[in-house]
Amino acid sequence: MSINDVSPAPETSPWLPPRWVVRTAWRIHRWLYRATGGRFGLRQPSPDRYGLAQLTVTGRRSGEDRSVMIGYYRDGDDIVTMAMNGWGEPEPAWWLNLQAEPLASLTLPDVTVGVTGRAATGDERARLWDRWRHFDTGLDGYATRRPNETAVVVLSPVIEV
Template identity: 55%
Template sequence: MVVFWHGHRALLRVTRGRLGLWRPRPGRWGAMRLTTTGRRTGRPRQVVVGYFEDDRNLVTMAMNGWGAAEPAWWLNLKDHPDAIAQTRDGSRQVRAHRAQGEERERLWSRWAEIDDNLDAYAALRPTETAVVVFEPRDTAGAGA
C-alpha cells in the first residue's frame, strides 16, 4: 500500500497534477493531494490520500498502509489543522478535525460501504484509526 502511494505521488509530480487525482463516485473513493505544515519544520508537506465527500466536507482515514504508526500527515494536522486539499476540481483551504462519537460512526459506516474489508484492516492496527474531516475554512469553526 505504501509503495502504491509513493508511486502515485510521483505520477502527480511528473504530470504536474494532470494525472493521479480523481473524484469519488458511488461505491468508490477519490484521490486528493493534501498539503500540511510540518510539525517540526514548519515547511509544507504533501501526501496523496483517498477520500469521500460528506456535504461540503472531505473525509479520509488516518492510516499508514494499515501499519501501526500514525501517518506523518495526521501528526502534522494535530499540531497545524489548517491545510490545502487539492481535488480534481481544484484546491481549497480546509481545517481538519478528528471525528468523534456519532459523527465518527456515521462516517466509518460510509467508508465501510466503499471498502468491504475496512473492519478487518482496522483490526490489524493496535489503536483506533482516526476518521479525519476536512471542513472548508470559510465555515470551519462557525457556530463554535
C-alpha cells in the same frame, strides 16, 4: 470488539501486500502526480469508489509543506478521509502534522481549497466509519491490524471573510 470498530470485526484481516510494496506504491503515485503536472493521480469520488486528492500540511517540526495523496469522500461540504497509514501500526505523519496545525490545503481534481482538519468523534465517527464500509468491505478487518483507533478525519473548507 476492536476499538476501531463500531460493530464486531471479522476473525481475520484481509490480505495486504508487504509494507515495502505499499510504501513504494505511495511514492509512485506522488511521482506520477508531480511528473504529469497534476494530470494523473486525482479523481472525484463516485457512488461506488472513493476519490483521490492531495493534502498539503505543515510539518510540525520542520515548518515546511508536506504533501500526501489521500482517499476521500464527500459528506456535505466536508471531505472525509482516514488516518490509517496503509493499515500499519504508526499514525501517519500527515495526521500528526494536521493535529499540530489544523490548517491545510486540499487539492481536488477541479480546485484547491483551504481546509481545517479534525477527528470525528462519537456518533459522527460511527456514521462516517459506516459509510467508509461502502467503499472498502474489508475495513473492519484491516482496522484490527492497528493497536489504536483509526481516526476518521473531517476536512472542512475554510470560509474566507
